[in-house]
Amino acid sequence: YTALSTKLNTMIDKDLISPKSALVFVDDGSKDNTWNVLDSLIKCPPPPRAVLGIALRLSANKGHQNALLAGLEYASKRCDCAISIDCDLQDDINVLDSFIQKFRDGAQIVYGVRKRRRSDSVFKKYSALGFYKLMHLMGVKIIYNHADYRLLSRHAIESLMEFKEVNLFLRGIVPLLGYKSDVVYYDRLSRELGKSKYPLRKMLSFAWNGITSFSIMPLRLVSALGFVFFMLSLGIGGYALYIKLFTDNALWGWASTLIPLSFFSGIQLLSLGIIGEYIGKIYSESKHRPRYFIQEIRESKKEM
Template structure:
């Protein structure tokens, strides 16, 4: 019988400082799993248009170890695209997305494999302690998960990132999805399958700095909500109805007051404030609609999610 192949899919973007520690920790952890569970492994490294020596170091690792393969994208397409490229290029019977910064301990992979042996198609790695993250990142994550799960039909598990184990059937289903603007956490949840989870404590970055600024996190959250919920659009319908009813009732009040008390001359301040308020409301509504139209625009062009410049390794 052929041995099971595990694919570790890792996007890299300007991670030259973390690469030596990455291979020093990940390879022994995977070799330890091989001894216990008798499975082979490959490490699929996706260089997402790095501007430092990341590609050169990854190619050196591929030349030194046949189990390492490098997918070099033609430019920086973003983590979601790089992760999608790695999933498509992976060959394993089971696939584990993983970050290069080692905040997710490689030893947890053995727990994922053990849970998979029990018959689950997806095994989530859930963070039980995020004290290594900044306060802003922790609070923004909590707020996003709660808001998203209230608005969207597809619920995303809280404190679960891309780190998980998936069978080949799950990965093939993800690869077959046609959208080019991908919010992977939502897609992972959307495909379903039999799911279990293990908990772990997240570490600090081994080197370098996070690539997600506050502005990028905000746009990422907006992408997630508009990808899996039309509630923001529906909210403006109800808000417009509320404003229309309020305006009608106020107009009726003015008519009755004029008939009873006659005509008076109101001040202009309230009119000016009302105009500014409702102009702002209209602009926000147009912005919400624009977010969805923008997604339609990008999807309609049917451009590929990424472009591969070259592949290294076997």
């Protein structure tokens, strides 16, 4: 709050943004002390106090993407553009000026893109790079090394809200808007305080959701595997028939029986799992349930 307030006040002094600019915090139904901290900040904001502070509290934990969308939807009703950023201060706030300048130059969407991944572990670095390459191979239009640090104009946010899917993957949806876009490069910083609430399990789930929400390539791979193994089974069947009819070596061992059986059974189960994942998404989307509910809103009194 202090870091962003200071930065926005500096930008106001430079006449980059309006004095009516605000900070909107979204509490995604947390179970810790987050809302009490936000409530205190909004009621008695520490210096500097020139920036309006707003806090939204969702009724339940709806996931990072839904929380982000809730903040954007709320901000779109009272802004010309909005910049989304995580609260851990790992995204460099010093490039906010560049975001605004790109917007003033006509960009409706400005993506924050990391220059390099020095702060990541070896596993996270190469798994992330592999994910982006995989998404490109599957035909998904996604910005390389971009997460959710971006600027969206009000018009872009309103267009974004037209997408009604429940399984949100904003990194894939935003490029589909098609508006004029630009890029701001920055170095990702070390985390100031606390620990990440995004463990490996959630990262893998997020990646799988992105793949299955924007590409039918896994289903096509299932079809291709089915054809390949069908041809393979014909070959094995022909070979078995040849052994039976033209040789005296018709006795088959356990290995030659169980290995193909286990292998093909595993492929069948994997294929059914992928198909089931898509069916599950269809089931979720068909319900048309609301993505989130805002339980409380706090807004500070702005000092001029």
